[in-house]
Amino acid sequence: MKEASLPGEPDAETASGDRIANPKQRRVAIIGAGISGLAAALHLRDRLPEASLTVFEAASRPGGVLHTVRQDGFLIETSADSFITTMPWALRLCQRLGLEDRLLQTDAAHRRAFVVRRGRLLPIPDGLMIMAPSRLGPLVTTPILSPWGKLRMAAELFVPRGSGRDESLASFARRRFGREGYERLIQPLVGGMYTGDPEQLSIQATMPRFLDMEQTHGSLIRAMRRKPRSEGGKQNGNPSDRTSGSGARYGLFVGLPDGMSELIAAMVRALPAGSIQCGAAVQSLTRTPAGDWQLVIAGQPAPLSYDAVVVATSIGQSRSLLAGVDPELSVLLDEIPTSSSAVVSLGYRREQIQHRLDGFGFVVPRIEPLPILSGSFSSVKFTGRAPDGQVLIRVFLGGAVRPELLDRDDPQLIQVAHESLAGLLGIRQQPIVSLVSRWNQVMPQYLVGHTERIARIRERVANWPGLALAGNAFEGIGVPQCIHSGQQAAERLAEELA
Numbered sequence: 001m002k003e004a005s006l007p008g009e010p011d012a013e014t015a016s017g018d019r020i021a022n023p024k025q026r027r028v029a030i031i032g033a034g035i036s037g038l039a040a041a042l043h044l045r046d047r048l049p050e051a052s053l054t055v056f057e058a059a060s061r062p063g064g065v066l067h068t069v070r071q072d073g074f075l076i077e078t079s080a081d082s083f084i085t086t087m088p089w090a091l092r093l094c095q096r097l098g099l100e101d102r103l104l105q106t107d108a109a110h111r112r113a114f115v116v117r118r119g120r121l122l123p124i125p126d127g128l129m130i131m132a133p134s135r136l137g138p139l140v141t142t143p144i145l146s147p148w149g150k151l152r153m154a155a156e157l158f159v160p161r162g163s164g165r166d167e168s169l170a171s172f173a174r175r176r177f178g179r180e181g182y183e184r185l186i187q188p189l190v191g192g193m194y195t196g197d198p199e200q201l202s203i204q205a206t207m208p209r210f211l212d213m214e215q216t217h218g219s220l221i222r223a224m225r226r227k228p229r230s231e232g233g234k235q236n237g238n239p240s241d242r243t244s245g246s247g248a249r250y251g252l253f254v255g256l257p258d259g260m261s262e263l264i265a266a267m268v269r270a271l272p273a274g275s276i277q278c279g280a281a282v283q284s285l286t287r288t289p290a291g292d293w294q295l296v297i298a299g300q301p302a303p304l305s306y307d308a309v310v311v312a313t314s315i316g317q318s319r320s321l322l323a324g325v326d327p328e329l330s331v332l333l334d335e336i337p338t339s340s341s342a343v344v345s346l347g348y349r350r351e352q353i354q355h356r357l358d359g360f361g362f363v364v365p366r367i368e369p370l371p372i373l374s375g376s377f378s379s380v381k382f383t384g385r386a387p388d389g390q391v392l393i394r395v396f397l398g399g400a401v402r403p404e405l406l407d408r409d410d411p412q413l414i415q416v417a418h419e420s421l422a423g424l425l426g427i428r429q430q431p432i433v434s435l436v437s438r439w440n441q442v443m444p445q446y447l448v449g450h451t452e453r454i455a456r457i458r459e460r461v462a463n464w465p466g467l468a469l470a471g472n473a474f475e476g477i478g479v480p481q482c483i484h485s486g487q488q489a490a491e492r493l494a495e496e497l498a
């Protein structure tokens, strides 16, 4: 077991679990040093400065899924490369950590993306916000859809309201926009975001605003046309204005010059030194009759006792840890499945690639005979990702719709990713740099009924004083929502302990 090795103050709060030093000091354990667990720890630090905090992390570094690697002059994000700023929590955390001036905007000159059709990259129609078009012009002229597909999408204006009850993303999108619009545009865009199967994902839990738009305005197109321009509403009609429509969406994302690991490092620095124990897998969690929480840590002879605990691991781990505490809660958590994915990062010399790379990347419809989910032109999106004259592209594979590909070994995944890019972008030679990052069972799938399931989980957790759950399985998978979930879990415990 080792401390996260970042500079800080000498520590008064270690993981000793020793009550004798100060019997009144509250002791809180946080299991998991991903962004959710770290956000919980920081919030507790702010709310209960006198409490002793210990974050137990199974891996050899904090950050969980978030990790940045430097290789041969490339800066490679192995998972998330940015976060959205319309939800306040990540932005506020950066302000709290003094990182606000470090935030990196996406390159305004190339704010658009492509979709694959018959092996070619075609620009996603301007003004399309995932499934809500704010402009009909680009939809009418796009070569992505047949004339019938375009008519059917425009007819969304006249499709009657649904019941407002939860349904799958696919059924919602097909009902409103027709099969072709769903298969050619909406499915690849949504599938790329959740690495999930839209036939199973809940519209209410993943994109409730579209359900609201339908209920309030009777049509998503009408709702978008009534929105002010600043919210992605009706545009000025200038097709070269890439700060509008779907382009505006890319302007809402920010990264960091040293990657997402910069955020993790700043969070670790803001916690007391020694409060994060890496290489410390929690093997079991129990509650004693006296109301203490006992943790057994791999390699440690005796269990450690705490007044409160935040479980901030991936959902599969949370389910196992809580099985001994509350089997019914564990069964509810078991109803949230997960998917796996891999990110293959490839570096090329610019002259190896024929395509203009005048966008941030592309998504692949499931009906296209390509084995990959999407690609991100990382060095176009953010500066500083590749050395001069070189290009970094990240390819996403697997997910709920193509899990079988992940059985292949790393060299095979690199070959699949490279061959797919070679066909789409006109690449002549092998990549000069490659890195495979596998994410096994870390992406929860928000299935139809997710919102009610989470309400039942919350009710169950409320029966256990001193217990809180955080993570990406509950109210959003994105970095800002994970931060919020950690902060909410910490707030609940802070109120109890105070």
Ligand SMILES: Cc1cc2nc3c(=O)[nH]c(=O)nc-3n(C[C@H](O)[C@H](O)[C@H](O)COP(=O)(O)OP(=O)(O)OC[C@H]3O[C@@H](n4cnc5c(N)ncnc54)[C@H](O)[C@@H]3O)c2cc1C
Pocket (backbone or CB within 6 Å): 031, 032, 033, 034, 035, 036, 037, 056, 057, 058, 059, 062, 063, 064, 065, 066, 078, 079, 080, 081, 082, 083, 084, 280, 281, 282, 283, 312, 313, 314, 317, 341, 342, 343, 439, 442, 443, 470, 471, 472, 473, 477, 478, 479, 480, 482
């Ligand atoms: C490929 C990919 C790309 C993504 N892209 C984006 C993006 O661009 N923007 C965005 O906003 N979001 C993105 N996301 C989503 C987002 O990054 C994740 O949802 C989020 O980082 C999850 O954080 P977490 O702390 O909840 O979980 P995790 O990061 O999984 O952290 C959980 C931690 O718990 C530890 N742990 C597990 N079991 C134990 C145990 N028994 N004892 C101790 N420790 C344990 C794990 O080692 C891990 O460190 C992406 C996700 C992936 C996989």
